Amino acid sequence: MRTSVIGYPRVGNSRELKFATEKYFEGVLSAAQLQETATLLRNAHWQAQFENGIDFIPSNDFSFYDNMLDTAVLLNVVPKRYRDLRLEPLTEYFAMARGYQGVNGDVKALAMKKWFNTNYHYIVPEIEDDTEITLAGTKPFDEFLEAKNLGIVTKPVMIGAFSFIKLTKFTGRKTLADFITDIIEAYSKILIKFNDLGVEWIQFDEPALVMDLTADDIALLIRVYSEILLAKGGSKVLLQTYFGDIRDCYQEVIALPFDGIGLDFIEGKKTLELVQRFGFPADKTLFAGLVNGKNIWRNHYEHTLHILAELGKSVPDIVLGTSCSLLHVPYTLKNESSLSDEYKKYFSFAEEKLTELAELKRISSSEVPVKVSEYIENSRLFQASRFCPNASVQSAVSSLSPDDFIRQPAFNEREKIQQAMLDLPLLPTTTIGSFPQTAEVKANRANFKNGKINLTQYIKFNKEKIAECVALQEKIGLDVLVHGEFERNDMVEYFGECLAGFLFTEKAWVQSYGTRCVKPPIIWGDISRSQPMTVDYSVYAQSLTTKHMKGMLTGPVTILNWSFPREDISLQDCAFQIALALRDEVLDLEANGIKIIQIDEAALREKLPLRKSDWHREYLDWAIPAFRLVHSGVKAQTQIHTHMCYSEFSDIIRDIDNMDADVITFEASRSDLAIIDVLNQCAFKTKVGPGVYDIHSPRIPSTEEIKAALSRMLEKIPQENLWVNPDCGLKTRGNAETVASLNNLVAAAQEIRRSLHNENICNL
Structure with a gap:
């Protein structure tokens, strides 16, 4: 059993990136000093995963602000109003994220939206009519080499072409049809560059596949990857999904020439059913998201091993991983001195989830998993009662009636009463x-x-x-x-x-x-x-x-x-x-x-x-x-x-x-x-x-x-x-x-x- 992490938190164990970035905004810290902080954080995150024996460690999951914004900059998707400011690259990057008001001009930030069903927000890229989409940056390649110099082989992570397209705003008269060839070519160049660097696995994140898809969406997905994957060379490509199942396109996805497919078995209600019903290609690796990347409760090993056993009946090559990036949980329980162990033993933050992956790896390799000490300890935890019920609260909820949800009088009548009582101006x-x-x-x-x-x-x-x-x-x-x-x-x-x-x-x-x-x-x-x-x-x-x-x-x-x-x-x-x-x-x-x-x-x-x-x-x-x-x-x-x-x-x-x-x-x-x-x-x-x-x-x-x-x-x-x-x-x-x-x-x-x-x- 091998293990994989989709992404790791990036602000730092003690929010080092937050404080360093804010000092940079204030002019207290130079760009070089900010980059030094980022390097230290990336190295620490890779090392933590390496020490826990994670087989597929992500790189390029780091960002100063947002990975969608990083992808836009990488592909030269920078609106003219920011280019016209003629700022140095990092300042231009933050101008897109936060807006800019200075001697070079005055521009608002790009739009910001919720990242699917999380509390994280992403920056919405804008493609204008004169945008020239091309591979214009080196960030993912630099970070792969940075980890390699530490002796850590990573799996570079990218926002996939389909999700990038679906989450990007086209602001002019031109449509996707005018840019699709350039987008495919840019992603192809990314694969070629990774292949030249000797990258073994590349991860394309495609969370947009768990949403409702039309026939046109599926046709777009097939076209994009049928062409992009021609450039992968000796590198292997993982299509990684999360936040749900891919019921609208499962059969099409497994037919595409990916080397691995990552599926969410936590929020993906139909994921196991899809694999059992339609099968899974023997020439592909299944990256099974079974460690919850969005909640902080301990993993139930018995349940996880049961799912792995069910999958093992039809899937020969399985990698155990997180259900999504660990960006959505805190760093570590080690920082929590006030919580008693009676509470903490039920929780698992990012670092602890690495331990869970390592323990599940050891347990699954044992001839008798139920006799492994970590399995026994985990079973005891889930057999114990942890919640203290409040009978009066439960009774109050169960006795609610339809009238409890209706305000009287109706809106129009209230409106007149409030206008007279509050006497507010226009x-x-x-x-x-x-x-x-x-x-x-x-x-x-x-x-x-x-x-x-x-x-x-x-x-x-x-x-x-x-x-x-x-x-x-x-x-x-x-x-x-x-x-x-x-x-x-x-x-x-x-x-x-x-x-x-x-x-x-x-x-x-x-x-x-x-x-x-x-x-x-x-x-x-x-x-x-x-x-x-x-x-x-x-x-x-x-x-x-x-x-x-x-x-x-x-x-x-x-x-x-x-x-x-x-x-x-x-x-x-x-x-x-x-x-x-x-x-x-x-x-x-x-x-x-x-x-x-x-x-x-x-x-x-x-x-x-x-x-x-x-x-x-x-x-x-x-x-x-x-x-x-x-x-x-x-x-x-x-x-x-x-x-x-x-x-x-x-x-x-x-x-x-x-x-x-x-x-x-x-x-x-x-x-x-x-x-x-x-x-x-x-x-x-x-x-x-x-x-x-x-x-x-x-x-x-x-x-x-x-x-x-x-x-x-x-x-x-x-x-x-x-x-x-x-x-x-x-x-x-x-x-x-x-x-x-x-x-x-x-x-x-x-x-x-x-x-x-x-x-x-x-x-x-």
């Missing part, structure tokens, strides 16, 4: 919730957590920051205010810490996008709320202003999707448990005079099944009700907001409207406000706030830029339904750029408001 301005989390704010939390200050001191500091934030918002002229969230480490982790049923880590960071990392909580048991979580700070903030203060909560689906979930109960039951806890919080906020409550569902689409036929039955039929359950008990005059992060919402826009919120804000600026047309086409009833500027970029939008965005919105959205806000929360931004951007946002809204007011008078 185009009300607000922010999404958080304000910059400065070093001082982070130090306050750390000092309290480490016992250096007491609770009174901690709260006093937070209230001082809240008062400053409220005063700042009033000075800027925002209409609906927020308290700034200075007490919150993360929009999910904070609520997890306030609820029973969660476990927390110290350094279990996972990359979300670029240098942004999150530390997902672990759902251990049944979830409940014992006391208010946000009421005191929200009420205090409201006492400082006569303007409306939003109460800020994270929704049940996002808390679930941005945590590591249990595997012993359904996601629906878990979501309803969280929703009931949040429902109590919403009613407490309302009872304490908070008239606008925002329940963020930033990750609503994140766990949407990749196949449309599964959307409602497996997800939306409980995800949308979970949100409704949170707010269905509030009074008509209480205005419910929600917010959604980068994603494609057009195909579920009616489901979003069915959440029955009063106002929904979307991240929209990087997608060029494309969602506006969809909202208009679907007669979206909910009031909306498409983000008018991108907070994931350090550039400051001008007043004219925001006015132009608002004017475009008003062409499609009724003026009485439009809110004005940034794309997302502001916690990752600096104070100076935040204040400047918000000043421009308010100025733009006020100018448009005056123009609309005069126009409305003229129309009377």
Whole structure:
């Protein structure tokens, strides 16, 4: 039995890449010093896998920002607006990822979207009419040689041609037909170069194959690889899929001249069935993804070995591997000193998954696997009971009725009541919730957590920051205010810490996008709320202003999707448990005079099944009700907001409207406000706030830029339904750029408001 890893985390055991990159952005670190950090990290990651006896170790899975962006740069897919800046290569690369504002010009970043059904975000490449697709870089070849110089033979990893095509945006008049020959030629050159370097195995990642495919998609797949694989020479090529099964194209894939095919047996519900039904070619190697790359629970060896035994009946050559890249789990449990061994023995992060692969390799090679000590220890773990049930929580979920998910009165009636009660101006301005989390704010939390200050001191500091934030918002002229969230480490982790049923880590960071990392909580048991979580700070903030203060909560689906979930109960039951806890919080906020409550569902689409036929039955039929359950008990005059992060919402826009919120804000600026047309086409009833500027970029939008965005919105959205806000929360931004951007946002809204007011008078 040989073992393989699809990809490895890259930000560093202690987030070294994050901190080095940010210092580079600040001008503290040179490009050469940043490259030195990257080299040290790559070497450490290869060495960790080598020491665990991994047979197929990936290279080129490292990235300064995103592998899709890396592939675009490698293929010379760099839009003209970035080339015209005439920047050195690394600066140009980051300009595409983050935007650029400097002496050479001012450009926005490329669009960013969710990476399939994960919390990772990828940069969307753009192919323009004048794009000349060709092999223009050396990164994958350099990193292969770098590992080879360490004495480690790697399997170079590339985003496959089919997935690159499917995830890339064509921005001009030309279509794929105009570029397909050049794309095939560029990938062919990649294979030729790898072959010249003596590479034994090359991995092409094709996650797009697990989605719904048309006949044209399958024809494209066959054409692309029938031609590309002519250039492979003596090297072997692995087609690697993940995040599901390839039921639409399994037979076509196994007929193509690949040397290996990687299949996901964790999320691929029909993968085993496909292999058993249609067989697997004897001249190909099956890379079986049986170690979960997306969740942190230990692998059940008995189950894994059973699947391997079933596969072994018809597949002669099997490599055991991860179900997807380990990018989606934290680095190692070794960093967790506060979690007891009673908990940790159930968990497996990236480094521990390497150990699992090594142990499964040893067990499978034994004549009597059940007598191997690692197998015996693993069996005992899965025979033990680990969860502590809460009978009252389970009873509350089981006794829910249809009326618990319906808010009264209906939207149109609530709308009139809220308009009279809240008395907001046309185009009300607000922010999404958080304000910059400065070093001082982070130090306050750390000092309290480490016992250096007491609770009174901690709260006093937070209230001082809240008062400053409220005063700042009033000075800027925002209409609906927020308290700034200075007490919150993360929009999910904070609520997890306030609820029973969660476990927390110290350094279990996972990359979300670029240098942004999150530390997902672990759902251990049944979830409940014992006391208010946000009421005191929200009420205090409201006492400082006569303007409306939003109460800020994270929704049940996002808390679930941005945590590591249990595997012993359904996601629906878990979501309803969280929703009931949040429902109590919403009613407490309302009872304490908070008239606008925002329940963020930033990750609503994140766990949407990749196949449309599964959307409602497996997800939306409980995800949308979970949100409704949170707010269905509030009074008509209480205005419910929600917010959604980068994603494609057009195909579920009616489901979003069915959440029955009063106002929904979307991240929209990087997608060029494309969602506006969809909202208009679907007669979206909910009031909306498409983000008018991108907070994931350090550039400051001008007043004219925001006015132009608002004017475009008003062409499609009724003026009485439009809110004005940034794309997302502001916690990752600096104070100076935040204040400047918000000043421009308010100025733009006020100018448009005056123009609309005069126009409305003229129309009377």
